Amino acid sequence: MHISDINNAIRNRRKTLSINQSDLADLSQIGLRTIKALESGAANPRINTLQKVCDVLGLEILIRVKGPGD
Amino acid sequence: MHISDINNAIRNRRKTLSINQSDLADLSQIGLRTIKALESGAANPRINTLQKVCDVLGLEILIRVKGPGD
DNA sequence: AGCATAAATGCATTATACTGCACTTTATCA
DNA sequence: TGATAAAGTGCAGTATAATGCATTTATGCT
Numbered sequence: 001m002h003i004s005d006i007n008n009a010i011r012n013r014r015k016t017l018s019i020n021q022s023d024l025a026d027l028s029q030i031g032l033r034t035i036k037a038l039e040s041g042a043a044n045p046r047i048n049t050l051q052k053v054c055d056v057l058g059l060e061i062l063i064r065v066k067g068p069g070d
Numbered sequence: 071m072h073i074s075d076i077n078n079a080i081r082n083r084r085k086t087l088s089i090n091q092s093d094l095a096d097l098s099q100i101g102l103r104t105i106k107a108l109e110s111g112a113a114n115p116r117i118n119t120l121q122k123v124c125d126v127l128g129l130e131i132l133i134r135v136k137g138p139g140d
Numbered sequence: 141a142g143c144a145t146a147a148a149t150g151c152a153t154t155a156t157a158c159t160g161c162a163c164t165t166t167a168t169c170a
Numbered sequence: 171t172g173a174t175a176a177a178g179t180g181c182a183g184t185a186t187a188a189t190g191c192a193t194t195t196a197t198g199c200t
Binding site: 142143144145146147148149150151152153154155156157158159160161162163164165166167168169170 | 171172173174175176177178179180181182183184185186187188189190191192193194195196197198199200
């Protein structure tokens with residue numbers, strides 16, 4: 001899944017785990033306001049912010065060389 | 071490759087493509103100072119910044135659910 | 141419908157990424 | 171070894187992510 005879909009990835013994963021934004025904020029040690037911004041898609045978050053949320057949600061961010069067939 | 075190795079990924083890829091930091095900065099529309107920070111690893115860049123550089127270098131950032139065997 | 145919980149929005153403040161400029165240090169040559 | 175290019179560093183200004191608080195809107199349940 002491409003990084004541009006990060007907002008949906010986060011929201012879907014959070015709902016799969018049945019936690020609300022407030023809980024995710026606490027677990028991630030990130031402000032609730034920031035979680036909302038993340039999920040809204042209108043955000044340009046810092047990589048550390050993303051990493052913290054992904055850690056809690058069991059998501060991982062990867063980087064690789066783009067292949068011919070992508 | 072995990073996102074925590076982004077600085078090496080960028081530097082290695084840049085050298086593979088035989089361009090210098092200044093060229094990468096221009097092509098990415100990002101300040102030279104920021105490129106240097108990125109490659110030094112002492113950075114917490116915004117996702118858009120990362121994306122611009124990766125676009126030029128032919129790198130892609132992916133997100134996925136962490137599996138049991140990772 | 142009425143109530144409770146979750147989520148969205150506006151605003152002000154703080155923290156810090158991003159930037160350019162000037163300078164230093166380190167490679168890479170002829 | 172001297173010249174040139176590339177990379178690293180310090181600093182100050184600007185842009186914006188991150189945050190909290192208060193309020194509003196949406197969602198779900200009995």
